[in-house]
Amino acid sequence: MSSFAQPLAPFDGATPTRPVAIANWLLSVAFLVFLMVIVGGITRLTESGLSITEWKPIMGAIPPLNDADWLSEFEKYKQIPEYIEITGPAGMTLADFKFIYFWEWIHRLLGRVIGLAFALPFFYFAVRRAIPKGYGLRLTGLLILGGLQGFIGWWMVSSGLSDRTDVSHFRLATHLLLALFILACLVWTALDLRRLAGGHPKAAQMTVFGLVVSLVLFLQLLFGAYVAGLNAGYVSNTWPLMNDSLVPDGIDFTFGAWAAINNDPYLTHFIHRWWAWVTVGVLIVLARKVRGQSRTASIAIHCAFGVQILLGIATVMTGMDIVLAVLHQAVGALVVAATAWGIHVLGRENPASAPT
Numbered sequence: 541m542s543s544f545a546q547p548l549a550p551f552d553g554a555t556p557t558r559p560v561a562i563a564n565w566l567l568s569v570a571f572l573v574f575l576m577v578i579v580g581g582i583t584r585l586t587e588s589g590l591s592i593t594e595w596k597p598i599m600g601a602i603p604p605l606n607d608a609d610w611l612s613e614f615e616k617y618k619q620i621p622e623y624i625e626i627t628g629p630a631g632m633t634l635a636d637f638k639f640i641y642f643w644e645w646i647h648r649l650l651g652r653v654i655g656l657a658f659a660l661p662f663f664y665f666a667v668r669r670a671i672p673k674g675y676g677l678r679l680t681g682l683l684i685l686g687g688l689q690g691f692i693g694w695w696m697v698s699s700g701l702s703d704r705t706d707v708s709h710f711r712l713a714t715h716l717l718l719a720l721f722i723l724a725c726l727v728w729t730a731l732d733l734r735r736l737a738g739g740h741p742k743a744a745q746m747t748v749f750g751l752v753v754s755l756v757l758f759l760q761l762l763f764g765a766y767v768a769g770l771n772a773g774y775v776s777n778t779w780p781l782m783n784d785s786l787v788p789d790g791i792d793f794t795f796g797a798w799a800a801i802n803n804d805p806y807l808t809h810f811i812h813r814w815w816a817w818v819t820v821g822v823l824i825v826l827a828r829k830v831r832g833q834s835r836t837a838s839i840a841i842h843c844a845f846g847v848q849i850l851l852g853i854a855t856v857m858t859g860m861d862i863v864l865a866v867l868h869q870a871v872g873a874l875v876v877a878a879t880a881w882g883i884h885v886l887g888r889e890n891p892a893s894a895p896t
Contacts, residue, residue: 557672557673558665558670559737560737561670563729563730563733563734564730565661566729566733567727567730568657569658570723570726570730572650572653572657573654574873575650576647576654576719577719578866578869579647581768581869582643583644583647584768584769586639586640587622587640588639588640588641588642588647589644590617590697590706590707591637591643592613592645592697593617593620594616595697600648610634611634614637617637620700621700621705622705625705648693651693654686655686658682658686659683662683675732678729679729682725685725692714692715692718695711696712696714699711706769707769709765709766710769712769713769717758717762717765723873723876723877725880727877728880731881731884744884744888745889746883746887747886747887750826750886753822753823753826757823757875759815760812760816760818760819766808767805767809770805770808771805772805772806772808773809773855774805775788775805776788777856777857778856779856779857782806782809782810787810788806788809791810792806813856819845820845823875823882826879826882826883829886830885830886833885834882834885841878841879841881841882844871844879845878847871848875851864851867851871855868
């Protein structure tokens with residue numbers, strides 16, 4: 541995050557700047573990204589991601605408008621392995637197809653909305669020369685990351701259209717983690733701008749402990765994405781033991797430990813379940829470190845990981861209840877936002893006089 545902090549931008553140097561307005565805009569976009577993570581979770585859990593088999597960034601915003609259009613889209617879906625091997629033999633109807641199509645279409649539409657919600661105000665502030673010094677390049681980087689996310693989304697979907705019945709869990713993890721990284725960067729930049737408006741021009745820096753927290757949380761999110769991509773949440777519905785064992789039976793080490801860590805549903809579930817407590821440990825330390833500087837940030841961190849742990853346990857014990865599973869992914873995004881906030885507080889200069 542701090543890599544965006546220093547370079548000057550092509551739009552810098554003009555006055556008057558509008559740091560508060562830009563910060564509010566970035567937080568609004570962050571909220572849209574949060575909604576995108578929720579819809580993405582629903583899309584995954586309803587197995588809707590492969591229902592739209594083409595990528596049309598502009599014309600794809602228009603859904604099928606008549607029976608002929610729906611039948612055409614359904615016929616395209618019938619050509620992919622997911623239908624041939626799974627949903628077709630299960631008796632999928634046109635009505636069933638419309639349901640999964642809806643969620644994938646909403647997911648892509650929201651992506652387009654986020655792109656416009658970022659790009660249009662960005663160009664407006666740039667043309668009006670309202671972007672504070674040092675932030676133009678950072679905002680440009682966020683715009684590029686948003687565009688890259690669209691390409692990665694299609695790269696993920698395309699992995700399930702020819703030789704597989706689902707998308708690659710590696711590509712799914714890339715897609716989800718980039719979304720969460722963008723969310724963290726939006727929050728971080730908005731906080732820097734609010735500090736700037738309060739008379740603190742120096743951007744927050746990433747500390748060593750902040751980097752440690754980021755890496756620990758990254759691993760937890762990575763294995764959470766693997767669990768989603770491998771449907772590993774279904775391998776056990778007991779807690780704290782997995783199918784009456786601490787280390788579950790069924791882990792396949794045929795191709796070595798590294799292959800199992802990245803591909804075996806039992807092992808990825810096991811790691812995600814227990815690495816969560818390492819994550820909780822470092823988040824508790826982070827919350828305690830920032831409590832004197834920002835009690836609000838400390839409370840946000842505690843609340844986010846506390847609710848997340850309870851949701852994770854409940855999701856497992858209900859056999860992946862879809863409502864709980866979606867809430868688990870949603871609160872995961874809130875954990876990222878709260879952690880970014882805490883690490884930002886930790887990296888501030890003159891924290892005692894800085895706004896939260």
